[in-house]
Each structure stands twice: as structure tokens, then as C-alpha cells.
Amino acid sequence: xxxxxxxxxxxxxxxxSGAEAPAPxxxxxxxxxxxxxxxxxxxxxxxxxxxxxxxxxxxxxxTFIAPAGWTLSVRGPTTxxxxxEGGSHVALIDVAADTADTAVAxxxxxxxxxxxxxxxARLVAPDLDGWTERHVFTYQTSPNTRRDLIAEARRGGQGxxxxxxxxxxxxxxxxxxxxxxxxxxxxxxxxxxxxxxGKPARPLDPAAIAELRGFVARAREVTGVPxxxxxxxxxxxVVFAGGVGVRELGKxxxxxxxxxxxxxxxxxxxxTLMLAKLVDAGKLAWDTPATTLLPTFxxxxxxxxxxxxxxxxxxxxxxxxxxxxxxxFETATPERAVAxxxxxxxTSEFGELYQYSNPMAAAAxxxxxxxxxxxxxxxxAYDRAMQxxxxxxxxxxxxxxxxAKAKRGPLARxxxxxxxxxxxxxxxxxxxxxxxxxxTGGAWSTVxxxxxxxxxxxxxxxxxxxATYIDKSALLARRAPQVRVDIDQSYGMGLVSAxxxxxxLVHHGGMLFGFYSDVMWLPEQQVGAxxxxxxxxxxxxxxxxxxKLLEQLFAGRPEAxxxxxxxxxQYLEELAAERKSLxxxxxxxxxxxxxxRYHNAAIGQIAVTAGARTTFDFGxxxxxxxxxxxPDGTQAFVLALPGFTGAxxxxxxxxxxxxxxxxxxxxxxxxxx
Numbered sequence: 001x002x003x004x005x006x007x008x009x010x011x012x013x014x015x016x017s018g019a020e021a022p023a024p025x026x027x028x029x030x031x032x033x034x035x036x037x038x039x040x041x042x043x044x045x046x047x048x049x050x051x052x053x054x055x056x057x058x059x060x061x062x063t064f065i066a067p068a069g070w071t072l073s074v075r076g077p078t079t080x081x082x083x084x085e086g087g088s089h090v091a092l093i094d095v096a097a098d099t100a101d102t103a104v105a106x107x108x109x110x111x112x113x114x115x116x117x118x119x120x121a122r123l124v125a126p127d128l129d130g131w132t133e134r135h136v137f138t139y140q141t142s143p144n145t146r147r148d149l150i151a152e153a154r155r156g157g158q159g160x161x162x163x164x165x166x167x168x169x170x171x172x173x174x175x176x177x178x179x180x181x182x183x184x185x186x187x188x189x190x191x192x193x194x195x196x197x198g199k200p201a202r203p204l205d206p207a208a209i210a211e212l213r214g215f216v217a218r219a220r221e222v223t224g225v226p227x228x229x230x231x232x233x234x235x236x237x238v239v240f241a242g243g244v245g246v247r248e249l250g251k252x253x254x255x256x257x258x259x260x261x262x263x264x265x266x267x268x269x270x271x272t273l274m275l276a277k278l279v280d281a282g283k284l285a286w287d288t289p290a291t292t293l294l295p296t297f298x299x300x301x302x303x304x305x306x307x308x309x310x311x312x313x314x315x316x317x318x319x320x321x322x323x324x325x326x327x328x329f330e331t332a333t334p335e336r337a338v339a340x341x342x343x344x345x346x347t348s349e350f351g352e353l354y355q356y357s358n359p360m361a362a363a364a365x366x367x368x369x370x371x372x373x374x375x376x377x378x379x380x381a382y383d384r385a386m387q388x389x390x391x392x393x394x395x396x397x398x399x400x401x402x403x404a405k406a407k408r409g410p411l412a413r414x415x416x417x418x419x420x421x422x423x424x425x426x427x428x429x430x431x432x433x434x435x436x437x438x439x440t441g442g443a444w445s446t447v448x449x450x451x452x453x454x455x456x457x458x459x460x461x462x463x464x465x466x467a468t469y470i471d472k473s474a475l476l477a478r479r480a481p482q483v484r485v486d487i488d489q490s491y492g493m494g495l496v497s498a499x500x501x502x503x504x505l506v507h508h509g510g511m512l513f514g515f516y517s518d519v520m521w522l523p524e525q526q527v528g529a530x531x532x533x534x535x536x537x538x539x540x541x542x543x544x545x546x547x548k549l550l551e552q553l554f555a556g557r558p559e560a561x562x563x564x565x566x567x568x569x570q571y572l573e574e575l576a577a578e579r580k581s582l583x584x585x586x587x588x589x590x591x592x593x594x595x596x597r598y599h600n601a602a603i604g605q606i607a608v609t610a611g612a613r614t615t616f617d618f619g620x621x622x623x624x625x626x627x628x629x630x631p632d633g634t635q636a637f638v639l640a641l642p643g644f645t646g647a648x649x650x651x652x653x654x655x656x657x658x659x660x661x662x663x664x665x666x667x668x669x670x671x672x673x
């Protein structure tokens with residue numbers, strides 16, 4: 001749920017990296033280096049449109065998965081996969097070269113010698129699945145082109161494979177699961193991915209727990225995150241619960257297992273647990289039409305509305321894309337949030353693609369609460385349903401949706417890096433924007449409370465002492481795959497079911513401004529874990545912790561710690577690259593051209609203050625903006641709030657401002673009021 005630019009999302013899909021010395025820009029005159037030995041030429045073949053996901057190889061025999069609906073073509077050293085929409089490509093180019101620079105130059109010349117884009121950043125990524133010397137080159141595109149170009153060079157054996165992502169934003173966003181399938185199983189020729197399938201798990205004995213505790217402490221130091229709380233569960237027993245660091249920078253209060261953090265999208269699994277209780281009680285079924293619970297429920301597409309069942313509201317499978325900017329910038333109510341769905345259109349077919357929609361997930365909780373307590377307004381009904389059906393029976397006494405209650409105990413504050421890389425407090429108002437949509441991400445909780453949830457999940461519905469909280473069938477239905485996320489993961493209902501290196505894993509992550517978390521369990525090994533963080537880049541700790549846990553359980557290759565160090569450096573270099581391209585304070589001459597007020601029907605008002613510093617006030621929050629000029633003459637103003645550095649307002653005709661996410665565009669017009 002964290003607001004991010006398309007570039008950052010694509011880098012996450014490509015794999016983390018860190019910066020090195022600048023490489024030359026890509027131009028039509030980029031020379032092709034003379035390699036020591038060219039790959040064996042491959043005759044051009046007729047393009048192949050894939051009717052199903054299929055294993056394929058690059059020219060030199062590196063293996064990958066080609067996704068259904070894409071078209072595969074080969075010319076010389078280049079294997080090109082073209083998205084169903086056309087005009088967007090992922091190219092896999094095998095070249096022989098001495099360095100990453102010459103490999104990328106050769107690959108781009110083979111892909112499209114007419115490209116003329118300046119280099120924005122060059123980053124180094126950790127080794128992965130047999131690939132070494134990984135480098136990511138990001139090129140400067142204009143926001144008006146709504147397109148990204150990124151090239152990743154990987155050394156495998158004696159040669160290089162360069163992955164070129166040349167994708168329109170809307171295609172990248174919509175087909176992220178499919179591009180993830182391509183790169184997620186791209187392996188050097190003859191390489192097998194590490195697998196723990198069939199391996200017995202080692203116990204979480206004192207030595208293993210000490211290693212995990214040490215890892216978390218070192219991870220906090222490396223990333224500069226103020227505080228991390230985590231807990232471990234094995235065969236029904238909590239074997240560790242505690243924390244490292246502080247709740248708030250500059251204050252001594254330590255983080256522990258009773259410290260409240262905002263858990264963001266980990267709220268979704270609690271919401272679907274409430275729905276599962278209603279299913280278990282026979283009050284509704286997973287295939288009950290949504291309009292049965294709330295006749296006014298509607299999406300922007302009538303046909304999709306008719307097909308939506310309770311299970312589909314939170315399966316990320318209805319074709320409804322992310323549309324978060326509207327609730328981030330404009331105060332909503334639960335009723336308005338549900339009504340706004342009628343203005344939102346699906347952009348893929350029902351059940352075709354994984355597309356994550358927070359407003360849809362919010363509707364799931366509100367409809368369930370309304371069914372249980374129809375006399376209450378939607379928010380109050382949801383809150384009462386969650387308290388009576390989930391929090392009270394599981395004894396989750398610290399978990400709440402009430403900001404005032406959250407403050408009445410040990411509370412972690414959100415922190416984020418500013419554009420200069422300094423960790424500081426983030427605005428609480430940014431996170432409070434999700435409260436009107438709280439079933440999707442508005443809960444505060446603790447490690448100790450969430451371990452109670454995990455213990456029940458591992459016991460398949462049983463409470464401590466053996467009493468049945470929920471029938472197994474209703475509980476486990478939430479884990480059943482509804483749509484493929486990537487090559488290893490499928491989304492169920494507020495839960496992700498994964499095959500993590502051959503080990504079944506159930507989990508969900510949470511991302512808000514300055515809060516990053518994960519709740520996970522391995523059903524076969526009867527092991528579970530919770531990790532909560534309160535600063536940037538906490539998402540890196542969360543991901544590395546999951547890998548570190550597997551390393552401890554299955555004696556896996558020690559990749560987590562080294563990878564985290566490289567990823568953290570990459571993140572800081574990304575921030576530096578963004579800062580370098582931004583004028584802050586904003587250029588006074590450019591700011592003087594802004595209107596004093598702007599309006600957009602979906603987003604709301606912007607009040608502009610131009611002077612020594614230029615600020616945009618959105619009502620719910622305000623922040624300074626910097627200015628950015630692109631090579632093609634495009635001018636933009638970029639929000640510079642810690643944790644929310646990426647909202648870019650492009651100057652349009654007649655002093656308009658244009659704000660975009662990957663699949664939507666919002667035009668702000670000058671306003672007199």
C-alpha cells in the first residue's frame with residue numbers, strides 16, 4: 001500500500017541493486033563492442049503466441065517461463081516477449097562481453113539501435129540463482145511517455161544475459177505477475193534453483209534463535225530502521241518474542257513484543273478471518289453474490305458487478321487495478337469508499353490477472369460487517385464484527401482500529417527517509433488516510449497478538465486447550481489459490497500461498513508510510529513468525545528475514561545478510577539519483593507560474609504556496625514540493641514528504657497539473673475556490 005513510482009516497482013521486480021560509476025547513455029551511435037566469442041547465431045523464426053505458460057530457452061540455452069498470451073520471437077541473440085497489448089516488451093539478449101557496460105551496450109544495440117535515452121542510474125544487485133555480477137541500468141524517460149526502460153545485465157558462466165524491460169506503465173502494472181514469471185525463473189544454462197523440498201527442518205533451538213536475533217539486530221543497524229519487533233513460533237509454542245531498537249528516534253523507549261505497529265495490509269487476513277467465521281456459522285457462503293449483502297454495491301462495469309462473489313472481493317482477481325491515489329489525497333468515509341467503486345473500471349478480464357485493489361478489499365470487510373450488524377453504519381459494523389468474531393475469541397487485546405486506543409500503550413512511530421536519505425518521523429496523517437478503508441490496512445497490532453493468530457492458523461482452527469474456534473474448511477479456503485501472483489506465489493483471500501524454494505509457505509505483507517511487516521507460517525514444519533518494522537527501508541528487513549528463517553531451518557545458502565547489505569545500498573543510491581534530478585526548494589520561476597488553487601473531482605483540492613519554499617496543501621496533509629525538468633522539456637513538481645517521495649505533478653496545458661498512477665490520470669485545473 002505504500003505509494004511508489006513505477007520505476008521503484010520495476011526495480012523491485014528486477015531484483016535489488018546498488019550504484020556504481022556512471023555508464024554511457026544509450027544513443028543511436030552506441031558502438032557494439034567486439035566480443036571475444038559471439039553467441040551462436042540463431043535463425044529468425046516465426047513469432048509464437050503462447051497459449052499457456054511454457055518453458056523456453058534463450059539463444060544460448062538459459063531457461064525461463066514464457067507467459068500465456070505473450071508473443072515470443074527470436075532475432076540474432078535477442079529473444080523478445082511482447083505483451084498482449086503490443087508495443088511493450090521484455091527482451092532477453094545473450095552477449096559475450098568483458099564487462100556489464102559493454103554487455104548492455106551490445107544488448108541495446110541488438111534490441112533497438114535507435115534508442116536515445118540518457119542514463120539515470122546504474123545499480124548493483126546481489127547474486128541470484130547462479131547469476132553473478134548483476135547490474136541494473138535505469139534510463140531517463142519522460143512522464144508524458146508513460147513508459148520505462150531498464151536493462152539488467154547478469155553474468156552466467158562465461159557470457160552475459162541482458163534483460164531489457166521496455167514497458168508502458170499500464171502494461172507493467174497490469175502484467176506484473178507475468179513479467180515476474182519471466183524473470184523469476186530465468187536461470188543460467190544447466191543451473192538448478194536451490195530447493196529445500198523433502199528436507200527435514202532443523203529445530204529452532206537456542207543457537208538458531210540466537211542467530212535470528214543477531215541477524216535482526218544487524219539488519220536494523222545496516223538499514224538504519226529505528227525499531228524491529230519479531231516473534232517465532234514452533235509446534236504451538238512461542239520460542240521467542242521481543243525486539244531491537246526504539247519506538248521513536250531520539251527517545252529511549254525500546255521496541256518489544258507488546259509494542260503496537262500499524263500492520264497495513266496484514267489487516268486483510270484478519271478481515272477474511274471474520275468472513276470465514278460467518279461462512280462457518282452458515283450465515284453466508286464464499287460464493288454469495290456481493291450484491292446480496294449490500295444491494296447498492298457496484299463496480300464501474302456492470303457485468304463484473306454481477307459476477308462478484310464474497311470471495312472475489314479480496315482475491316485480487318477481478319481485474320480491478322490499484323487506485324489508491326483517490327483515498328490517499330481525499331478524505332473518505334466507509335460509505336463513500338464503497339460507493340466510489342462504481343466509478344472504477346476493471347482493466348483485465350475476470351480471473352485473468354493478479355491486480356491488487358485496496359478499495360475492493362475494504363468493501364469485503366464492510367459488506368461482512370454490514371451483514372452481521374445491519375443497523376450500524378459501515379465502519380462501526382465492521383469494527384464490531386472484528387471485535388466479536390476475531391479479536392475477542394483470539395484474545396488479541398492489543399489489536400485495534402482506533403488511533404486513540406493505539407496511543408494508550410507502547411506505540412511505535414512511523415519513520416521514513418527524506419530525499420537526502422535522512423531517517424525522520426513521517427506524518428501520521430499519511431497513515432490515517434487508510435482508516436476509512438480500514439478492512440484493507442488500518443489495524444494496529446503487536447507481535448504477541450499476531451503470534452496468537454499464527455498459532456491458531458497452524459492449529460487449523462483450534463485454540464490453546466483444544467477448543468475449536470473455526471472449522472478447518474472455512475479457515476483453509478482463505479489459502480486456496482485464486483490467481484497467480486508470480487512463478488512461486490498465488491493469491492487467495494487476504495493470504496498468499498507460496499512455494500518458497502520447495503517449501504509451502506503462507507504469508508502476507510504490509511506496507512504503509514514507515515511501517516512494514518510480514519506474518520508467515522510453514523504448515524508442514526509447524527513454524528511461524530511475525531516481523532514488524534517502523535522505518536525505511538523496513539521492507540528489505542522483512543524480505544531478508546523470511547530468507548534467513550529458511551536458511552536456519554534448512555541449512556540454506558547464506559544469502560540473506562549479504563543480499564540485505566547490497567539491497568540497502570541500492571535503496572540509498574536510488575534516493576540519491578532521485579535527489580540529483582530534483583531542484584529543492586523548487587525553482588522560483590517555475591513555481592511562480594502555478595495557480596494558487598487547483599481542483600480535481602476525484603482527488604480534491606490543492607492549495608499552492610509559492611515563495612522561498614513551495615508547498616502543496618491537500619487538506620488532509622501538506623508538504624513541500626521540488627521541481628524537475630526533463631530532457632524533452634516536460635516540467636513537474638514532486639512531493640518531497642518523507643515516505644511519500646514520488647507523487648509527481650506534471651505541468652500540462654493552461655497551467656493544469658497532471659497526477660498519474662500506472663493506469664490512471666488525474667488532471668487538476670486552476671480553481672478560484
